[in-house]
Amino acid sequence: MVRSKRQPHTPSPAEGSLTRAVGENLHRLRSERKWSMDELSARSGVSKAMLHQIELGKSVPTIAVVWRIADGLKVPFSELLNQAHEASDVLLTQAEAKYLTNAAGNFSSRALFPFHGPARTAEFYELRIKPGGLERASAHAHGTVEHLALVHGTVVVEVAGSTRTLQPGDCLVFAADRPHCYRTPVDSEEARLFLMMTYALPGQLHH
Numbered sequence: 520m521v522r523s524k525r526q527p528h529t530p531s532p533a534e535g536s537l538t539r540a541v542g543e544n545l546h547r548l549r550s551e552r553k554w555s556m557d558e559l560s561a562r563s564g565v566s567k568a569m570l571h572q573i574e575l576g577k578s579v580p581t582i583a584v585v586w587r588i589a590d591g592l593k594v595p596f597s598e599l600l601n602q603a604h605e606a607s608d609v610l611l612t613q614a615e616a617k618y619l620t621n622a623a624g625n626f627s628s629r630a631l632f633p634f635h636g637p638a639r640t641a642e643f644y645e646l647r648i649k650p651g652g653l654e655r656a657s658a659h660a661h662g663t664v665e666h667l668a669l670v671h672g673t674v675v676v677e678v679a680g681s682t683r684t685l686q687p688g689d690c691l692v693f694a695a696d697r698p699h700c701y702r703t704p705v706d707s708e709e710a711r712l713f714l715m716m717t718y719a720l721p722g723q724l725h726h
Contacts, residue, residue: 537600537617541585542576544599548592549574563591582619582628586656593660595718597642600630609633625652626701631713644714648674651705658696662719665695672710675702685712 549559560567565587572578573588580588589596600617611631620627631643648654667676669685676683679697693699695716703710 537619538573538579539576540601541580541599542574544601545570545574545588548594548598552592559588559591563587565591580619581622582626582654583621583656585619586659590657590660595639595642595660596716597630597632597639621654623652625649626654628714639718641715641717644716646701646710646712646714648672648701648703648710648712650703650707650709652710653700653702655700656695656698658698659716660718661696663695664717665691665693665699666715666717667691667693667712668714669710669712671708671712673704673707674710674712675704676700677702 549556554562556567556570559565560570563570565584569578569580569584570588573580573584585599586596589599592598611633616629618627618629625648627647629645629647631645632639667674667685668690669687671687674685676685676691676693676699678693678695678699683691685691
């Protein structure tokens, strides 16, 4: 059997608008801080070349890269996804869904909130993990809490060395300012779960 060569991925209109939004927000946030690419690279752990490509809208960043940039800038994840919009009521259709994936393509995240409006203290996501999929996340900002609810499949969540296995209907709430990861067994079905992420309000942080 002759395998056809893999064709380069052509971003959909939704993916294209998300890529532009991340680039524009990255440029705005970096400029507000008067940081050079070198300084942001040092703070985020993302290479200067990658930051430059993202800021120009020429590279589709993975979930992990967006998280590292957000942590480096000390802003919520959604701050990099924000898009200008004036509507008060927003319908987020499946057909126009904007997904971020990991480098392996076995973990995807869809934001279930509009990318505009004031700064948020809570965010809502749909996550999908393919069989054998694994996504590692670095510690988020101090005070960040994740609330996971599994709808379909099986998911193993590891938080700072402690492991829990979730079945449909299970919920897990944990402090996400520690390293954590999500994975599905190789012989399982694709997992679908919902994630609500909450951030500490100013004045609530205690060291």
